Amino acid sequence: MKRALLxxxxxxxxxxxxxxxxxxxxxxxPQLPAPQGGIPTVNAARAVGWPPTGAPRAPTGxxxxxxxxxxxxxxxxxxxxxGDVLVAESxxxxxxxxxxxxxxxxxxxxxxxxxxxxxxxxxxxRDENHDGVVESHYQQQRGLRHGR
Numbered sequence: 001m002k003r004a005l006l007x008x009x010x011x012x013x014x015x016x017x018x019x020x021x022x023x024x025x026x027x028x029x030p031q032l033p034a035p036q037g038g039i040p041t042v043n044a045a046r047a048v049g050w051p052p053t054g055a056p057r058a059p060t061g062x063x064x065x066x067x068x069x070x071x072x073x074x075x076x077x078x079x080x081x082x083g084d085v086l087v088a089e090s091x092x093x094x095x096x097x098x099x100x101x102x103x104x105x106x107x108x109x110x111x112x113x114x115x116x117x118x119x120x121x122x123x124x125x126r127d128e129n130h131d132g133v134v135e136s137h138y139q140q141q142r143g144l145r146h147g148r
Contacts, residue, residue, distance in 0.1 A: 044112040067127075068134040072119040085125040086140065091118035120144045 024031040050056070050066065058064045067085075076088040092114040095102035109115050120143060126136040 042108055044108050046111065047113040065132055067132065068125050068137070070137075071123070073114075073116060083127065083130070085134075086122055087125060088122050088144075089119035090144070091116045093118065 055064045055066065068087075071087060072089045073091040074087045075090045078086045080086065092109050094106045094109075094115055106115065121139055122141040122144065124136075124138040124140050125134040126138070127133060128135045
């Protein structure tokens with residue numbers, strides 16, 4: 001009998017609680033915290049290639065294979081209707097204003113591997129026998145410069 005009264009008392013006390021407050025940090029009109037001053041945190045990812053005998057891990061049921069190699073900082077990739085692949089190779093050029101902002105920008109980009117000699121070209125990759133490996137590599141445009 002005492003247990004039944006205890007369970008009934010706990011159940012009734014739970015009914016008296018107010019509902020949890022809604023989480024307003026997402027949705028159509030999120031309530032975001034006010035911005036804070038100071039130096040922002042910048043965590044730039046460092047670009048790394050595959051090891052010679054390795055590959056990225058793919059989810060179960062998927063396979064990752066090396067399609068092409070030896071590209072110099074591929075920036076944009078576009079597949080043509082016939083299956084050929086255009087690749088724009090272009091590295092970021094260092095900023096040269098001499099100010100603190102340019103120095104910080106160059107340091108972050110250097111750390112990420114983005115400041116390197118640039119091919120400044122568009123190449124076409126062709127898998128002639130459709131085995132998933134590029135057999136032909138053609139230079140389409142050379143001496144290009146990307147804008148800022």
